[in-house]
Amino acid sequence: VSEVAGIPLPRRPRARRGEGDRLRAEILAATERLLVETGDADRVSIRAVADAVGVTPPSIYLHFSDKSELLLVVCESRFAQFDRILLEAGGSAADPLVALRRKGRAYVQFGIENPEHYRLLFMVRNAGDRTFEEMPAAAAAFGHLVDDVSACMGAGAFSRADPQLVATGIWTGMHGLTSLLISAPAFPWPDLDTMVDHVIDVQVRGLAPPAS
Amino acid sequence: VSEVAGIPLPRRPRARRGEGDRLRAEILAATERLLVETGDADRVSIRAVADAVGVTPPSIYLHFSDKSELLLVVCESRFAQFDRILLEAGGSAADPLVALRRKGRAYVQFGIENPEHYRLLFMVRNAGDRTFEEMPAAAAAFGHLVDDVSACMGAGAFSRADPQLVATGIWTGMHGLTSLLISAPAFPWPDLDTMVDHVIDVQVRGLAPPAS
DNA sequence: TGTACATCAGTGAACGCGCGTTCACTGATGTAC
DNA sequence: TGTACATCAGTGAACGCGCGTTCACTGATGTAC
Numbered sequence: 001v002s003e004v005a006g007i008p009l010p011r012r013p014r015a016r017r018g019e020g021d022r023l024r025a026e027i028l029a030a031t032e033r034l035l036v037e038t039g040d041a042d043r044v045s046i047r048a049v050a051d052a053v054g055v056t057p058p059s060i061y062l063h064f065s066d067k068s069e070l071l072l073v074v075c076e077s078r079f080a081q082f083d084r085i086l087l088e089a090g091g092s093a094a095d096p097l098v099a100l101r102r103k104g105r106a107y108v109q110f111g112i113e114n115p116e117h118y119r120l121l122f123m124v125r126n127a128g129d130r131t132f133e134e135m136p137a138a139a140a141a142f143g144h145l146v147d148d149v150s151a152c153m154g155a156g157a158f159s160r161a162d163p164q165l166v167a168t169g170i171w172t173g174m175h176g177l178t179s180l181l182i183s184a185p186a187f188p189w190p191d192l193d194t195m196v197d198h199v200i201d202v203q204v205r206g207l208a209p210p211a212s
Numbered sequence: 213v214s215e216v217a218g219i220p221l222p223r224r225p226r227a228r229r230g231e232g233d234r235l236r237a238e239i240l241a242a243t244e245r246l247l248v249e250t251g252d253a254d255r256v257s258i259r260a261v262a263d264a265v266g267v268t269p270p271s272i273y274l275h276f277s278d279k280s281e282l283l284l285v286v287c288e289s290r291f292a293q294f295d296r297i298l299l300e301a302g303g304s305a306a307d308p309l310v311a312l313r314r315k316g317r318a319y320v321q322f323g324i325e326n327p328e329h330y331r332l333l334f335m336v337r338n339a340g341d342r343t344f345e346e347m348p349a350a351a352a353a354f355g356h357l358v359d360d361v362s363a364c365m366g367a368g369a370f371s372r373a374d375p376q377l378v379a380t381g382i383w384t385g386m387h388g389l390t391s392l393l394i395s396a397p398a399f400p401w402p403d404l405d406t407m408v409d410h411v412i413d414v415q416v417r418g419l420a421p422p423a424s
Numbered sequence: 425t426g427t428a429c430a431t432c433a434g435t436g437a438a439c440g441c442g443c444g445t446t447c448a449c450t451g452a453t454g455t456a457c
Numbered sequence: 458t459g460t461a462c463a464t465c466a467g468t469g470a471a472c473g474c475g476c477g478t479t480c481a482c483t484g485a486t487g488t489a490c
Contacts, residue, residue: 014433016486023433040337046477056435058479067477123335125252128396165402169389169411176388177381184340190377199381206418226466228453235466258444268468270446279444 012054024063026053031074035116041124046070071120072134075127078117079137083144085110096151097158097204103148104174104200111178123179145171152207159209166207173203224266236275238265243286247328253336258282283332284346287339290329291349295356297322308363309370309416315360316386316412323390335391357383364419371421378419385415 015022030052034044046067050057064070089106090099111118120127121138132139146167152158158166177199181189189195227234242264246256258279262269276282301318302311323330332339333350344351358379364370370378389411392399401407 014485016433020433042337045475047475057477058436059434061478062433119337122392123395125254125331125395128392129398131398132400162402164400165406165410168399168402168407169414172388172392172411173385173414174388175392176384176386179391180334180340180384180387183335183337186341186343187380188344188376190374190380194377195380198377199384202381202385202415202418204418206414206416211423226452228466232466257442259442269444270469271467273445274466 020062023053023055023059027060027063027070028074028077031070032078032117035074035120036114039116041116041120068126072130075120075130076135076137078114078121079135079141082110082117082121083137083141086141087144090148095157096148096155100148100152100170101200101204103145104170104203105196107174108178108181108196111182115182118178118182122175123183142167142171156209157204158207170203170207173199232274235265235267235271239272239275239282240286240289243282244290244329247286247332248326251328253328253332284342287332287342288347288349290326290333291347291353294322294329294333295349295353298353299356302360307369308360308367312360312364312382313412313416315357316382316415317408319386320390320393320408323394327394330390330394334387335395354379354383368421369416370419382415382419385411 012026027049031044031049034048034052035041038044038048046060047057049070050060053059060070064073086103086106089102091102093099093102122128130138132142146163149158149163149167149170153160153163153166177196180187181192190198224238239261243256243261246260246264247253250256250260258272259269261282262272265271272282276285298315298318301314303314305311305314334340342350344354358375361370361379361382362375365372365375365378389408393401393404402410
Protein backbone atom coordinates (compact mmCIF):
# COMPACT_ATOMS: atom_id res chain seq x y z
CA VAL A 1 0.00 0.00 0.00
CA SER A 2 2.26 2.75 -1.20
CA GLU A 3 -0.64 4.87 -2.40
CA VAL A 4 -4.29 5.46 -1.60
CA ALA A 5 -6.76 6.46 -4.32
CA GLY A 6 -3.87 7.16 -6.63
CA ILE A 7 -2.27 9.60 -4.24
CA PRO A 8 1.12 8.29 -3.19
CA LEU A 9 1.64 8.13 0.55
CA PRO A 10 4.30 10.52 1.82
CA ARG A 11 7.73 9.04 1.41
CA ARG A 12 9.79 9.23 4.50
CA PRO A 13 12.48 11.91 4.13
CA ARG A 14 15.84 10.57 3.11
CA ALA A 15 18.42 10.35 5.89
CA ARG A 16 21.30 12.73 5.81
CA ARG A 17 24.85 11.60 5.22
CA GLY A 18 26.13 9.42 8.02
CA GLU A 19 22.66 8.87 9.38
CA GLY A 20 21.98 5.71 7.44
CA ASP A 21 21.53 3.84 10.71
CA ARG A 22 18.34 5.76 11.25
CA LEU A 23 16.63 3.64 8.61
CA ARG A 24 17.98 0.50 10.24
CA ALA A 25 16.34 1.43 13.52
CA GLU A 26 13.10 2.34 11.76
CA ILE A 27 13.07 -1.01 9.98
CA LEU A 28 13.44 -2.86 13.25
CA ALA A 29 10.73 -0.80 14.90
CA ALA A 30 8.36 -1.33 11.98
CA THR A 31 8.99 -5.06 11.98
CA GLU A 32 8.12 -5.32 15.66
CA ARG A 33 5.08 -3.16 15.17
CA LEU A 34 3.87 -5.25 12.24
CA LEU A 35 4.22 -8.42 14.29
CA VAL A 36 1.94 -6.97 16.93
CA GLU A 37 -0.54 -5.32 14.60
CA THR A 38 -1.09 -8.10 12.08
CA GLY A 39 -0.76 -10.84 14.66
CA ASP A 40 0.69 -13.00 11.94
CA ALA A 41 4.41 -13.44 11.36
CA ASP A 42 3.69 -14.70 7.85
CA ARG A 43 2.43 -11.29 6.95
CA VAL A 44 5.64 -9.63 8.03
CA SER A 45 7.27 -9.70 4.63
CA ILE A 46 10.16 -7.60 3.41
CA ARG A 47 7.68 -5.70 1.27
CA ALA A 48 5.31 -5.08 4.15
CA VAL A 49 8.12 -3.79 6.33
CA ALA A 50 9.35 -1.52 3.57
CA ASP A 51 5.84 -0.16 3.07
CA ALA A 52 5.41 0.45 6.78
CA VAL A 53 8.63 2.42 6.92
CA GLY A 54 7.77 4.33 3.75
CA VAL A 55 10.63 3.00 1.68
CA THR A 56 11.13 0.55 -1.20
CA PRO A 57 11.94 -3.11 -0.55
CA PRO A 58 15.54 -3.02 -1.79
CA SER A 59 16.42 -0.49 0.89
CA ILE A 60 16.02 -3.18 3.49
CA TYR A 61 19.01 -4.94 1.97
CA LEU A 62 21.18 -1.92 2.64
CA HIS A 63 20.91 -2.78 6.33
CA PHE A 64 20.21 -6.50 6.53
CA SER A 65 21.72 -9.18 4.34
CA ASP A 66 18.43 -11.03 4.06
CA LYS A 67 15.10 -11.62 5.74
CA SER A 68 16.36 -14.16 8.23
CA GLU A 69 19.00 -11.75 9.53
CA LEU A 70 16.31 -9.13 10.05
CA LEU A 71 14.21 -11.56 12.03
CA LEU A 72 17.20 -12.74 14.04
CA VAL A 73 17.96 -9.20 15.14
CA VAL A 74 14.33 -8.59 16.06
CA CYS A 75 14.34 -11.85 17.96
CA GLU A 76 17.38 -10.86 20.00
CA SER A 77 15.93 -7.49 20.90
CA ARG A 78 12.69 -9.11 22.01
CA PHE A 79 14.59 -11.59 24.16
CA ALA A 80 16.34 -8.70 25.82
CA GLN A 81 13.03 -6.96 26.45
CA PHE A 82 11.43 -10.16 27.72
CA ASP A 83 14.35 -10.60 30.09
CA ARG A 84 13.95 -7.04 31.40
CA ILE A 85 10.24 -7.56 31.99
CA LEU A 86 10.86 -10.72 34.00
CA LEU A 87 13.57 -8.97 35.99
CA GLU A 88 11.21 -6.15 36.86
CA ALA A 89 8.45 -8.60 37.75
CA GLY A 90 10.73 -10.28 40.26
CA GLY A 91 11.26 -6.82 41.68
CA SER A 92 12.49 -6.36 45.14
CA ALA A 93 11.11 -9.55 46.63
CA ALA A 94 13.46 -10.78 49.32
CA ASP A 95 12.13 -14.33 49.11
CA PRO A 96 13.51 -15.96 45.93
CA LEU A 97 10.46 -18.21 45.67
CA VAL A 98 8.11 -15.22 45.74
CA ALA A 99 10.20 -13.61 43.02
CA LEU A 100 10.09 -16.75 40.93
CA ARG A 101 6.33 -17.04 41.27
CA ARG A 102 5.91 -13.47 40.12
CA LYS A 103 8.16 -14.09 37.16
CA GLY A 104 6.12 -17.10 36.24
CA ARG A 105 2.97 -15.01 36.09
CA ALA A 106 4.77 -12.31 34.14
CA TYR A 107 6.02 -14.93 31.69
CA VAL A 108 2.49 -16.04 30.84
CA GLN A 109 1.28 -12.47 30.69
CA PHE A 110 3.98 -11.49 28.25
CA GLY A 111 2.95 -14.34 25.96
CA ILE A 112 -0.71 -13.42 26.08
CA GLU A 113 -0.05 -9.76 25.46
CA ASN A 114 2.52 -10.31 22.71
CA PRO A 115 1.50 -13.55 21.08
CA GLU A 116 3.34 -12.90 17.86
CA HIS A 117 6.53 -11.97 19.62
CA TYR A 118 6.18 -15.05 21.76
CA ARG A 119 5.66 -17.17 18.67
CA LEU A 120 8.74 -15.69 17.11
CA LEU A 121 10.83 -16.42 20.18
CA PHE A 122 9.72 -19.94 20.94
CA MET A 123 7.27 -21.46 18.52
CA VAL A 124 8.42 -20.70 15.02
CA ARG A 125 10.21 -23.26 12.92
CA ASN A 126 13.96 -22.67 12.70
CA ALA A 127 13.93 -20.03 15.43
CA GLY A 128 15.20 -22.72 17.77
CA ASP A 129 18.03 -23.71 15.44
CA ARG A 130 20.05 -20.82 16.77
CA THR A 131 22.41 -21.70 19.56
CA PHE A 132 22.99 -19.61 22.66
CA GLU A 133 26.21 -18.39 21.03
CA GLU A 134 24.17 -16.76 18.31
CA MET A 135 21.61 -15.42 20.77
CA PRO A 136 23.36 -13.88 23.76
CA ALA A 137 20.18 -12.19 24.99
CA ALA A 138 18.39 -15.53 25.08
CA ALA A 139 21.31 -17.12 26.88
CA ALA A 140 21.29 -14.31 29.43
CA ALA A 141 17.55 -14.69 30.07
CA PHE A 142 17.89 -18.41 30.67
CA GLY A 143 20.92 -17.81 32.86
CA HIS A 144 18.82 -15.60 35.09
CA LEU A 145 16.30 -18.40 35.52
CA VAL A 146 19.07 -20.79 36.52
CA ASP A 147 20.25 -18.24 39.07
CA ASP A 148 16.74 -17.91 40.47
CA VAL A 149 16.44 -21.66 40.79
CA SER A 150 19.77 -21.84 42.60
CA ALA A 151 18.61 -19.12 44.94
CA CYS A 152 15.45 -21.10 45.73
CA MET A 153 17.56 -24.15 46.48
CA GLY A 154 19.82 -22.03 48.69
CA ALA A 155 16.81 -20.73 50.56
CA GLY A 156 15.47 -24.23 51.08
CA ALA A 157 12.38 -23.66 48.96
CA PHE A 158 13.49 -26.26 46.42
CA SER A 159 15.26 -29.49 47.20
CA ARG A 160 18.81 -29.63 45.90
CA ALA A 161 19.23 -30.89 42.34
CA ASP A 162 20.87 -29.85 39.10
CA PRO A 163 19.76 -26.20 38.72
CA GLN A 164 20.09 -26.43 34.96
CA LEU A 165 17.71 -29.40 34.83
CA VAL A 166 15.24 -27.81 37.20
CA ALA A 167 15.34 -24.49 35.37
CA THR A 168 14.71 -26.24 32.07
CA GLY A 169 11.76 -28.04 33.61
CA ILE A 170 10.26 -24.82 34.90
CA TRP A 171 10.74 -23.18 31.54
CA THR A 172 8.97 -26.02 29.72
CA GLY A 173 6.17 -25.83 32.27
CA MET A 174 5.49 -22.14 31.80
CA HIS A 175 6.00 -22.41 28.07
CA GLY A 176 3.46 -25.21 27.81
CA LEU A 177 0.75 -23.11 29.36
CA THR A 178 1.68 -19.94 27.51
CA SER A 179 2.00 -21.50 24.08
CA LEU A 180 -1.27 -23.41 24.36
CA LEU A 181 -3.13 -20.32 25.52
CA ILE A 182 -1.85 -18.72 22.33
CA SER A 183 -2.36 -21.53 19.86
CA ALA A 184 -5.47 -23.21 21.26
CA PRO A 185 -7.78 -20.30 22.09
CA ALA A 186 -10.88 -22.41 21.44
CA PHE A 187 -9.96 -24.93 24.13
CA PRO A 188 -12.35 -24.70 27.10
CA TRP A 189 -9.82 -23.04 29.37
CA PRO A 190 -10.50 -22.69 33.08
CA ASP A 191 -10.31 -19.19 34.51
CA LEU A 192 -6.93 -17.77 33.52
CA ASP A 193 -5.66 -16.74 36.95
CA THR A 194 -6.78 -20.04 38.45
CA MET A 195 -4.98 -21.87 35.68
CA VAL A 196 -1.74 -19.93 36.01
CA ASP A 197 -1.68 -20.26 39.77
CA HIS A 198 -2.42 -23.96 39.54
CA VAL A 199 0.45 -24.61 37.15
CA ILE A 200 2.86 -22.61 39.28
CA ASP A 201 1.66 -24.25 42.50
CA VAL A 202 2.07 -27.75 41.12
CA GLN A 203 5.62 -26.97 40.03
CA VAL A 204 6.55 -25.35 43.31
CA ARG A 205 5.11 -28.21 45.35
CA GLY A 206 6.77 -30.74 43.09
CA LEU A 207 10.16 -29.10 43.59
CA ALA A 208 9.83 -28.44 47.32
CA PRO A 209 11.90 -30.56 49.69
CA PRO A 210 9.99 -33.45 51.26
CA ALA A 211 8.13 -32.39 54.38
CA SER A 212 10.26 -33.47 57.30
CA VAL B 213 7.72 -33.06 -10.16
CA SER B 214 5.36 -34.75 -12.52
CA GLU B 215 8.18 -35.82 -14.81
CA VAL B 216 11.86 -36.74 -14.62
CA ALA B 217 14.18 -36.05 -17.54
CA GLY B 218 11.20 -35.41 -19.75
CA ILE B 219 9.67 -38.78 -19.02
CA PRO B 220 6.34 -38.31 -17.27
CA LEU B 221 5.97 -40.23 -14.06
CA PRO B 222 3.34 -42.95 -14.21
CA ARG B 223 -0.10 -41.53 -13.65
CA ARG B 224 -2.05 -43.39 -11.10
CA PRO B 225 -4.80 -45.44 -12.77
CA ARG B 226 -8.17 -43.82 -12.75
CA ALA B 227 -10.63 -45.16 -10.22
CA ARG B 228 -13.55 -47.13 -11.50
CA ARG B 229 -17.08 -45.93 -11.23
CA GLY B 230 -18.24 -45.66 -7.66
CA GLU B 231 -14.70 -45.94 -6.34
CA GLY B 232 -14.05 -42.24 -6.23
CA ASP B 233 -13.46 -42.45 -2.51
CA ARG B 234 -10.28 -44.33 -3.23
CA LEU B 235 -8.65 -41.08 -4.33
CA ARG B 236 -9.88 -39.39 -1.19
CA ALA B 237 -8.12 -41.96 0.95
CA GLU B 238 -4.97 -41.70 -1.14
CA ILE B 239 -4.96 -37.93 -0.78
CA LEU B 240 -5.18 -38.21 2.98
CA ALA B 241 -2.41 -40.80 3.09
CA ALA B 242 -0.18 -38.72 0.86
CA THR B 243 -0.75 -35.62 2.96
CA GLU B 244 0.27 -37.43 6.13
CA ARG B 245 3.29 -38.92 4.39
CA LEU B 246 4.38 -35.54 3.06
CA LEU B 247 4.15 -34.03 6.52
CA VAL B 248 6.53 -36.68 7.82
CA GLU B 249 8.89 -36.71 4.86
CA THR B 250 9.37 -33.02 4.30
CA GLY B 251 9.17 -32.16 7.98
CA ASP B 252 7.64 -28.89 6.97
CA ALA B 253 3.92 -28.24 6.88
CA ASP B 254 4.50 -25.23 4.64
CA ARG B 255 5.68 -27.55 1.93
CA VAL B 256 2.50 -29.58 2.05
CA SER B 257 0.72 -27.67 -0.68
CA ILE B 258 -2.23 -28.78 -2.73
CA ARG B 259 0.12 -29.14 -5.65
CA ALA B 260 2.62 -31.24 -3.70
CA VAL B 261 -0.12 -33.55 -2.48
CA ALA B 262 -1.49 -33.93 -6.00
CA ASP B 263 1.97 -34.73 -7.30
CA ALA B 264 2.54 -37.30 -4.57
CA VAL B 265 -0.70 -39.04 -5.40
CA GLY B 266 -0.01 -38.88 -9.14
CA VAL B 267 -2.91 -36.67 -10.00
CA THR B 268 -3.50 -33.05 -11.02
CA PRO B 269 -4.23 -30.35 -8.43
CA PRO B 270 -7.88 -29.79 -9.37
CA SER B 271 -8.70 -33.40 -8.51
CA ILE B 272 -8.15 -32.58 -4.86
CA TYR B 273 -11.17 -30.32 -5.05
CA LEU B 274 -13.36 -33.22 -6.07
CA HIS B 275 -12.94 -34.54 -2.53
CA PHE B 276 -12.19 -31.54 -0.32
CA SER B 277 -13.73 -28.13 -0.60
CA ASP B 278 -10.44 -26.39 0.06
CA LYS B 279 -7.04 -26.75 1.63
CA SER B 280 -8.16 -26.05 5.17
CA GLU B 281 -10.76 -28.80 5.02
CA LEU B 282 -8.10 -31.26 3.89
CA LEU B 283 -5.87 -30.30 6.80
CA LEU B 284 -8.76 -30.46 9.24
CA VAL B 285 -9.53 -34.03 8.24
CA VAL B 286 -5.86 -35.00 8.51
CA CYS B 287 -5.77 -33.33 11.89
CA GLU B 288 -8.69 -35.32 13.17
CA SER B 289 -7.27 -38.62 11.97
CA ARG B 290 -3.95 -37.84 13.67
CA PHE B 291 -5.74 -36.99 16.89
CA ALA B 292 -7.45 -40.35 16.75
CA GLN B 293 -4.15 -42.10 16.15
CA PHE B 294 -2.47 -40.14 18.93
CA ASP B 295 -5.27 -41.12 21.26
CA ARG B 296 -4.86 -44.79 20.35
CA ILE B 297 -1.11 -44.64 20.97
CA LEU B 298 -1.62 -43.15 24.41
CA LEU B 299 -4.27 -45.72 25.21
CA GLU B 300 -1.90 -48.53 24.27
CA ALA B 301 0.91 -46.94 26.25
CA GLY B 302 -1.24 -46.98 29.36
CA GLY B 303 -1.74 -50.63 28.62
CA SER B 304 -2.87 -52.97 31.31
CA ALA B 305 -1.38 -51.14 34.27
CA ALA B 306 -3.61 -51.63 37.25
CA ASP B 307 -2.25 -48.55 39.01
CA PRO B 308 -3.72 -45.46 37.33
CA LEU B 309 -0.66 -43.39 38.24
CA VAL B 310 1.65 -45.89 36.56
CA ALA B 311 -0.56 -45.76 33.48
CA LEU B 312 -0.50 -41.97 33.50
CA ARG B 313 3.28 -41.88 33.78
CA ARG B 314 3.60 -44.21 30.81
CA LYS B 315 1.25 -42.06 28.81
CA GLY B 316 3.29 -39.01 29.63
CA ARG B 317 6.41 -40.64 28.22
CA ALA B 318 4.49 -41.83 25.17
CA TYR B 319 3.18 -38.30 24.65
CA VAL B 320 6.68 -36.86 24.42
CA GLN B 321 7.86 -39.72 22.27
CA PHE B 322 5.04 -39.20 19.79
CA GLY B 323 6.01 -35.56 19.45
CA ILE B 324 9.66 -36.34 18.88
CA GLU B 325 8.92 -39.06 16.36
CA ASN B 326 6.25 -37.10 14.49
CA PRO B 327 7.24 -33.47 14.89
CA GLU B 328 5.25 -32.26 11.93
CA HIS B 329 2.13 -34.04 12.99
CA TYR B 330 2.60 -32.67 16.47
CA ARG B 331 3.03 -29.18 15.07
CA LEU B 332 -0.14 -29.59 13.08
CA LEU B 333 -2.09 -30.72 16.12
CA PHE B 334 -0.90 -28.19 18.67
CA MET B 335 1.46 -25.56 17.40
CA VAL B 336 0.16 -24.24 14.13
CA ARG B 337 -1.69 -20.98 13.89
CA ASN B 338 -5.45 -21.41 13.53
CA ALA B 339 -5.33 -25.12 14.31
CA GLY B 340 -6.45 -24.19 17.81
CA ASP B 341 -9.34 -22.12 16.55
CA ARG B 342 -11.37 -25.27 16.13
CA THR B 343 -13.60 -26.11 19.03
CA PHE B 344 -14.09 -29.57 20.46
CA GLU B 345 -17.39 -29.72 18.57
CA GLU B 346 -15.48 -29.54 15.32
CA MET B 347 -12.86 -32.00 16.49
CA PRO B 348 -14.50 -34.96 18.20
CA ALA B 349 -11.30 -37.02 18.15
CA ALA B 350 -9.46 -34.27 20.00
CA ALA B 351 -12.27 -33.99 22.50
CA ALA B 352 -12.18 -37.75 23.06
CA ALA B 353 -8.43 -37.74 23.64
CA PHE B 354 -8.69 -34.98 26.21
CA GLY B 355 -11.65 -36.73 27.84
CA HIS B 356 -9.47 -39.78 28.36
CA LEU B 357 -6.91 -37.66 30.17
CA VAL B 358 -9.60 -36.27 32.45
CA ASP B 359 -10.70 -39.83 33.19
CA ASP B 360 -7.16 -40.83 34.03
CA VAL B 361 -6.80 -37.89 36.36
CA SER B 362 -10.05 -38.78 38.11
CA ALA B 363 -8.81 -42.34 38.50
CA CYS B 364 -5.61 -41.09 40.12
CA MET B 365 -7.66 -39.00 42.51
CA GLY B 366 -9.83 -42.00 43.26
CA ALA B 367 -6.76 -44.11 43.97
CA GLY B 368 -5.38 -41.45 46.29
CA ALA B 369 -2.38 -40.72 44.09
CA PHE B 370 -3.56 -37.15 43.48
CA SER B 371 -5.25 -34.94 45.98
CA ARG B 372 -8.84 -34.13 45.13
CA ALA B 373 -9.40 -31.13 42.91
CA ASP B 374 -11.19 -30.20 39.70
CA PRO B 375 -10.16 -33.01 37.32
CA GLN B 376 -10.62 -30.72 34.33
CA LEU B 377 -8.21 -28.16 35.77
CA VAL B 378 -5.66 -30.77 36.77
CA ALA B 379 -5.87 -32.50 33.39
CA THR B 380 -5.36 -29.22 31.61
CA GLY B 381 -2.32 -28.54 33.76
CA ILE B 382 -0.81 -31.92 32.99
CA TRP B 383 -1.45 -31.42 29.32
CA THR B 384 0.28 -28.04 29.30
CA GLY B 385 3.19 -29.56 31.19
CA MET B 386 3.79 -32.36 28.74
CA HIS B 387 3.13 -30.07 25.82
CA GLY B 388 5.71 -27.57 27.04
CA LEU B 389 8.45 -30.14 27.05
CA THR B 390 7.40 -31.75 23.79
CA SER B 391 6.96 -28.56 21.83
CA LEU B 392 10.25 -27.08 22.99
CA LEU B 393 12.12 -30.27 22.16
CA ILE B 394 10.70 -29.85 18.68
CA SER B 395 11.13 -26.15 18.16
CA ALA B 396 14.33 -25.49 20.13
CA PRO B 397 16.64 -28.35 19.12
CA ALA B 398 19.72 -26.18 19.62
CA PHE B 399 18.95 -25.59 23.30
CA PRO B 400 21.47 -27.39 25.55
CA TRP B 401 19.02 -30.07 26.61
CA PRO B 402 19.83 -32.41 29.46
CA ASP B 403 19.66 -36.12 28.71
CA LEU B 404 16.23 -36.79 27.22
CA ASP B 405 15.09 -39.56 29.56
CA THR B 406 16.31 -37.65 32.58
CA MET B 407 14.41 -34.62 31.37
CA VAL B 408 11.16 -36.46 30.70
CA ASP B 409 11.26 -38.28 34.01
CA HIS B 410 12.02 -35.07 35.83
CA VAL B 411 9.07 -33.23 34.34
CA ILE B 412 6.73 -36.11 35.10
CA ASP B 413 8.07 -36.52 38.62
CA VAL B 414 7.65 -32.84 39.44
CA GLN B 415 4.05 -32.93 38.26
CA VAL B 416 3.23 -36.11 40.12
CA ARG B 417 4.79 -34.85 43.34
CA GLY B 418 3.07 -31.52 42.94
CA LEU B 419 -0.31 -33.19 42.57
CA ALA B 420 0.15 -35.80 45.28
CA PRO B 421 -1.79 -35.38 48.50
CA PRO B 422 0.20 -33.83 51.36
CA ALA B 423 2.20 -36.44 53.25
CA SER B 424 0.23 -37.22 56.33
C1' DT C 425 34.04 31.73 -2.16
C1' DG C 426 33.07 28.60 -6.19
C1' DT C 427 32.91 24.37 -8.46
C1' DA C 428 33.95 19.58 -9.86
C1' DC C 429 33.49 15.37 -7.94
C1' DA C 430 33.02 11.23 -4.89
C1' DT C 431 29.92 9.34 -1.78
C1' DC C 432 25.96 7.16 -0.33
C1' DA C 433 20.95 6.67 0.78
C1' DG C 434 17.98 5.35 -1.54
C1' DT C 435 14.74 4.08 -6.20
C1' DG C 436 12.21 1.53 -10.01
C1' DA C 437 11.65 -2.20 -12.60
C1' DA C 438 12.11 -6.67 -13.16
C1' DC C 439 13.49 -11.83 -12.28
C1' DG C 440 11.45 -16.32 -11.30
C1' DC C 441 8.95 -18.83 -8.02
C1' DG C 442 5.13 -21.53 -5.94
C1' DC C 443 0.82 -20.88 -4.34
C1' DG C 444 -4.72 -21.78 -4.08
C1' DT C 445 -8.31 -21.99 -6.98
C1' DT C 446 -11.45 -21.91 -11.23
C1' DC C 447 -13.11 -23.32 -15.63
C1' DA C 448 -14.24 -25.58 -19.63
C1' DC C 449 -13.09 -29.96 -21.23
C1' DT C 450 -12.33 -35.22 -22.14
C1' DG C 451 -12.75 -39.87 -22.30
C1' DA C 452 -13.47 -44.25 -20.05
C1' DT C 453 -17.21 -46.63 -17.71
C1' DG C 454 -21.48 -48.39 -16.93
C1' DT C 455 -26.58 -48.42 -18.18
C1' DA C 456 -31.12 -48.26 -20.62
C1' DC C 457 -33.33 -49.71 -24.38
C1' DT D 458 -26.45 -58.91 -28.16
C1' DG D 459 -25.61 -54.07 -29.86
C1' DT D 460 -25.57 -49.29 -29.41
C1' DA D 461 -26.67 -44.51 -27.95
C1' DC D 462 -26.18 -42.03 -24.02
C1' DA D 463 -25.58 -40.19 -19.21
C1' DT D 464 -22.38 -40.24 -15.67
C1' DC D 465 -18.36 -39.17 -13.37
C1' DA D 466 -13.32 -39.32 -12.36
C1' DG D 467 -10.38 -36.89 -13.66
C1' DT D 468 -7.31 -33.23 -16.96
C1' DG D 469 -4.94 -28.97 -18.87
C1' DA D 470 -4.45 -24.44 -18.97
C1' DA D 471 -4.85 -20.41 -16.93
C1' DC D 472 -6.14 -16.64 -13.30
C1' DG D 473 -4.02 -13.38 -10.09
C1' DC D 474 -1.35 -13.11 -6.05
C1' DG D 475 2.56 -11.97 -2.97
C1' DC D 476 6.95 -13.33 -2.17
C1' DG D 477 12.50 -12.66 -1.67
C1' DT D 478 15.95 -10.84 -4.15
C1' DT D 479 18.92 -8.51 -7.85
C1' DC D 480 20.43 -4.87 -10.79
C1' DA D 481 21.44 -0.76 -12.93
C1' DC D 482 20.29 3.79 -11.78
C1' DT D 483 19.60 8.63 -9.57
C1' DG D 484 20.07 12.61 -7.21
C1' DA D 485 20.95 15.09 -2.94
C1' DT D 486 24.80 15.77 0.15
C1' DG D 487 29.13 16.80 1.65
C1' DT D 488 34.19 17.51 0.47
C1' DA D 489 38.66 18.65 -1.83
C1' DC D 490 40.81 21.88 -4.29
